Amino acid sequence: MNNRTPKDGAESGGAVEIAYRHIRSAIVTGELKSGEALQEAKLADQIGVSRTPVREALQRLSNEGLVVLERYRRGQVANFSMSEVAEVFRLRAKLEGHGARRAARRITPSQIDHLEELEREMESIFAKLGWHGHLSQFDHLNNEFHATIASAADSPRLDRILASALELPPSIFNFYREPLEDRTRRTHRQHREIIDALKAGNPDWAEAAMNAHLLSILTDPNPEPE
């Protein structure tokens, strides 16, 4: 079973990267459901690599919180309670708010162009495909939008934390009661406001706008004490 691929078309990284993307995407699209068991051998076979890179990929996903690993036990797709989702957005608000504040004073014109371009793309695929069709692409663009701001904050640690510890499968949005189209339109407005604040170089505004954006996700009133 030697499926060595000396040059696999549009391949970017190594086998770990392939496995990582594959599994992550399966989780993100809901193909792998919360709580579902993850068997190294099966995944390896399915992806076309050996167990070693699959193990590394699962390790990474475990760090990111998308997968739960326990010694000698089968991995599982993590499941996210509403309160966990809320907590993630609270933490992201703290960190990305901080990031936006710093970014307001450091962001370059070309980064702002990039943000505007990303936002245009998001709006255009939303207009073309509607919510359900655009979920996966939206996730990607939206992640890059936030990552661009974080990187403008010039804090590699912040980058890493946001990229690795505070990601959620976009499928969680499907649990919300609010019509998804409404939520999406609001998201776009908020993105534009954040861009405005960054363009103006106003740290307070940028932080506040980012906070508003992230905390608006928590529409369901949450009864626990702050």
Place this chain on the structure above:
Amino acid sequence: MNNRTPKDGAESGGAVEIAYRHIRSAIVTGELKSGEALQEAKLADQIGVSRTPVREALQRLSNEGLVVLERYRRGQVANFSMSEVAEVFRLRAKLEGHGARRAARRITPSQIDHLEELEREMESIFAKLGWHGHLSQFDHLNNEFHATIASAADSPRLDRILASALELPPSIFNFYREPLEDRTRRTHRQHREIIDALKAGNPDWAEAAMNAHLLSILTDPNPEPE
């Protein structure tokens, strides 16, 4: 070269854990200096495990930011500039401030006892051994002190971020100009104040005290815009 150890005395986890602790401790104590190359085979041999668990351990350390990995390149011990250290403490202030705020309403009496016990221990070993002797033990107890508060915040993600993305080798303290004894004494006072705030169940106070504690590390005035 089969150094299999069917039951290795007071062993806790697996080979990965052994490798992880070994390498981490070497970095933390300064045995491995910043920028030093990390060769899988050499480490594996030295630790007494194979390369596979060493690779996993390095992966973990890379996620934690203590090690820098790049595909096909030798790993290196990360090096921490003053501005990175400052940024870590700013991020910790945001996150642990949030944690302390939540903890103030949730912490249990037994957790408070635990904090007081930890603080007593820290002060006692400091009194006995002075700064240089107590560095490694202090690091351990101090980490548990902060981890206890974070866990009282009842936010597993926060736990994981603090444990994995915002750790620094305690050796960085040696770069500060301020006499270490002074700094340590202030740390103890601040710890006691944090405990007081938590005991009082006052979220604002707890957050503020935690912020004061973490931001006081940045004694060197930093000229960059916030």
Place this chain on the structure above:
DNA sequence: CTGATGAAAGTTGCATGCCAAAACAATCAA
């Protein structure tokens, strides 16, 4: 039928080997 028990099957943890890419060294041209 229910819960305990133990063997068989399945899965993960780790060691090892091979190959490809990087690091290094020697050689040569300018």
Place this chain on the structure above:
DNA sequence: TTGATTGTTTTGGCATGCAACTTTCATCAG
């Protein structure tokens, strides 16, 4: 001497095999 070039050595990336452990399932006592 210096910088480029090529050949050699070193080292990391991945596949695979075996051992340790968990899970499953059949069996049996109650």
